[in-house]
Amino acid sequence: MTNVYMQRKAEIISIIPQTDIDYTFRLKSDILPQHGQFLQVSIPKIGEAPISISDYTDEYIELTIRKVGTVTDTIHELKPGDFLFIRGPYGHGFPVENFKNKNVVIAAGGTGLAPVKSIINRYNRNPKEIKNLNILVGFKSPKDILFEDEIKKWEKSFDVLLTVDNGDETWTGNTGLITKFVPELKIENPNDTIVIVVGPPMMMKFTCLEFLKRGIPEENIWVSFERKMSCGIGKCGHCKINETYVCLEGPVFNYTKSKQLLD
Amino acid sequence: MGIELDVKSFDDALKILSKDYKIFAPIRLKGKGAFSDTDLVTYGEISSYKDIELNEKSRYSPKEVIYPITQTLFYFTEDEYREPEIDDKRIIVFLRPCDANSYLKLDNIFLKNGPYEDNYYKRLRDKVKFFVIECTKGFSTCFCVSTGSNKFLDYDVFFRFDNDKITCDVKNDEFSYAFSGKEVEFAPEFIEKNEIDVKLPDIDKISQNLEYVFNHELWDEYTKRCIACGRCTASCPTCSCFSMQDIFYKDNPKCGERRRVWASCMIDGFTDVAGGHSYRQKYGERMRFKVMHKIYDYKKRFGTTMCIGCGRCDDVCPEYISFIKIVSKVTDAVER
Numbered sequence: 001m002t003n004v005y006m007q008r009k010a011e012i013i014s015i016i017p018q019t020d021i022d023y024t025f026r027l028k029s030d031i032l033p034q035h036g037q038f039l040q041v042s043i044p045k046i047g048e049a050p051i052s053i054s055d056y057t058d059e060y061i062e063l064t065i066r067k068v069g070t071v072t073d074t075i076h077e078l079k080p081g082d083f084l085f086i087r088g089p090y091g092h093g094f095p096v097e098n099f100k101n102k103n104v105v106i107a108a109g110g111t112g113l114a115p116v117k118s119i120i121n122r123y124n125r126n127p128k129e130i131k132n133l134n135i136l137v138g139f140k141s142p143k144d145i146l147f148e149d150e151i152k153k154w155e156k157s158f159d160v161l162l163t164v165d166n167g168d169e170t171w172t173g174n175t176g177l178i179t180k181f182v183p184e185l186k187i188e189n190p191n192d193t194i195v196i197v198v199g200p201p202m203m204m205k206f207t208c209l210e211f212l213k214r215g216i217p218e219e220n221i222w223v224s225f226e227r228k229m230s231c232g233i234g235k236c237g238h239c240k241i242n243e244t245y246v247c248l249e250g251p252v253f254n255y256t257k258s259k260q261l262l263d
Numbered sequence: 264m265g266i267e268l269d270v271k272s273f274d275d276a277l278k279i280l281s282k283d284y285k286i287f288a289p290i291r292l293k294g295k296g297a298f299s300d301t302d303l304v305t306y307g308e309i310s311s312y313k314d315i316e317l318n319e320k321s322r323y324s325p326k327e328v329i330y331p332i333t334q335t336l337f338y339f340t341e342d343e344y345r346e347p348e349i350d351d352k353r354i355i356v357f358l359r360p361c362d363a364n365s366y367l368k369l370d371n372i373f374l375k376n377g378p379y380e381d382n383y384y385k386r387l388r389d390k391v392k393f394f395v396i397e398c399t400k401g402f403s404t405c406f407c408v409s410t411g412s413n414k415f416l417d418y419d420v421f422f423r424f425d426n427d428k429i430t431c432d433v434k435n436d437e438f439s440y441a442f443s444g445k446e447v448e449f450a451p452e453f454i455e456k457n458e459i460d461v462k463l464p465d466i467d468k469i470s471q472n473l474e475y476v477f478n479h480e481l482w483d484e485y486t487k488r489c490i491a492c493g494r495c496t497a498s499c500p501t502c503s504c505f506s507m508q509d510i511f512y513k514d515n516p517k518c519g520e521r522r523r524v525w526a527s528c529m530i531d532g533f534t535d536v537a538g539g540h541s542y543r544q545k546y547g548e549r550m551r552f553k554v555m556h557k558i559y560d561y562k563k564r565f566g567t568t569m570c571i572g573c574g575r576c577d578d579v580c581p582e583y584i585s586f587i588k589i590v591s592k593v594t595d596a597v598e599r
Binding site: 001002003004005042043044045046047048049066068069072111200201226227228230231233234235236237238240242243245247248260262263 | 336337339344346372373376377378379380381382383385386473474477503504505506507508509510511516518519520521523526528533534535536537538540542543555556559560561563564
């Protein structure tokens with residue numbers, strides 16, 4: 001009988017610090033996930049946690065992990081050459097096939113940028129797949145900014161708006177929540193525009209509302225949920241919202257579905 | 264046709280069966296109850312008729328036979344992990360029809376939900392044979408008729424315990440060799456009316472009024488009364504949620520285990536996510552989640568109500584919160 005909880009070894013190729021508490025771990029792997037899917041990542045004797053895949057090629061996957069608990073604290077102590085244990089990928093990702101030849105807007109808050117980074121890089125490699133891409137990214141403060149080098153790269157190809165909630169004396173960029181910038185966004189044809197919103201729950205809720213005000217149809221908005229999970233395969237119940245299991249039907253949901261997920 | 268047994272021939276049958284089977288039934292543990300000088304009626308292994316407690320409802324259900332409170336998934340050593348072995352013996356469970364139905368509810372989660380079967384559950388579940396105890400009177404907090412869990416026909420052997428007179432119907436021929444006695448006319452009976460009748464809400468009506476039901480003031484009472492102890496979910500035969508727990512041994516930190524342990528939507532920490540956020544912090548919201556799962560959204564997903572009407576949650580609540588009353592309030596709310 002196949003053991004669905006069995007994990008496999010994945011070697012850490014490199015570790016790229018993003019902030020003091022967010023590191024990107026590049027693991028040797030041939031997993032080709034959908035954008036937005038997640039893995040159950042574990043260290044035997046310490047624990048297991050669901051982590052979204054922030055990027056991948058056919059030789060490696062990247063996980064951007066914030067140091068926030070027992071498992072992630074221990075992961076942050078690992079070095080290249082050490083192993084992580086993984087199972088997955090699980091859940092549904094973003095249906096990128098449906099986004100072809102559309103205007104795409106990606107609004108990401110904080111670590112919410114991780115699950116959409118691979119989509120942005122996909123469009124960076126294949127810019128003709130969509131009409132254009134607008135990126136809105138927000139972080140709490142300048143020291144919390146993730147993927148700074150990549151954001152600079154994206155700025156060369158796409159309209160990128162980077163903002164922080166609170167700047168410091170050296171900060172010369174935008175300040176304010178992402179919601180502040182949605183009304184200023186250039187959206188020529190709302191019906192032909194796909195919006196992806198990922199971030200903390202409050203950010204997602206109010207950002208979606210701002211896009212609805214801009215005339216984006218509900219079915220054109222996609223979100224990704226974060227929930228506690230112990231199994232990732234529809235058994236443990238932690239991620240359940242009404243009859244919906246985020247690990248099975250999500251973590252990516254269309255807004256028309258997500259607005260019904262009362263919690 | 265049934266077979267009439269006396270206590271001796273029943274015990275002889277248990278003795279024969281125990282060579283191949285572990286036999287579980289409700290038992291009484293003297294002095295182990297929640298209060299001083301009280302007993303605990305729960306499930307445990309038995310070897311004779313006198314071990315079975317037939318006169319009182321068990322506080323805990325037979326679910327732990329196939330879904331243990333703590334279950335080791337892997338043993339870890341320095342560079343390998345290993346699945347634990349399980350006992351070769353098959354399993355017999357003496358249980359009432361409601362509890363037999365609860366196994367079918369657990370099957371939906373562990374075997375049918377999502378793309379994979381849970382192998383730890385399945386390897387125990389596949390071993391189980393149902394020895395159903397006839398229950399025609401129920402107990403004061405039972406409402407199995409309302410939830411449609413009063414009958415269970417897919418039994419292996421059915422028993423009527425009438426003091427020391429025991430009659431059984433052996434449906435599964437696999438067990439014929441163990442039971443011998445006088446053949447008598449016997450038709451299993453099931454309870455047709457409980458002392459309590461609970462009207463379950465129409466799930467279509469809930470769907471049409473979902474936000475109204477979710478935001479209804481009825482839940483506020485439980486924010487004040489519930490203490491989030493999780494007793495209701497620990498005693499529930501259909502609650503299946505768990506958390507993972509890794510440990511290492513103090514005397515050798517290089518070795519350890521990954522376990523799964525029962526968890527509950529009623530207790531703190533169940534919905535915590537990275538960054539300190541959590542959902543359903545108010546106890547009334549947790550109560551709403553649990554109640555709606557039992558009577559509404561499980562049915563939407565699997566076509567059958569999750570609750571089996573055993574009433575254990577009402578029996579064990581230290582705050583005297585009645586699930587039955589909550590269900591009635593929900594029904595009243597949607598039929599306003």
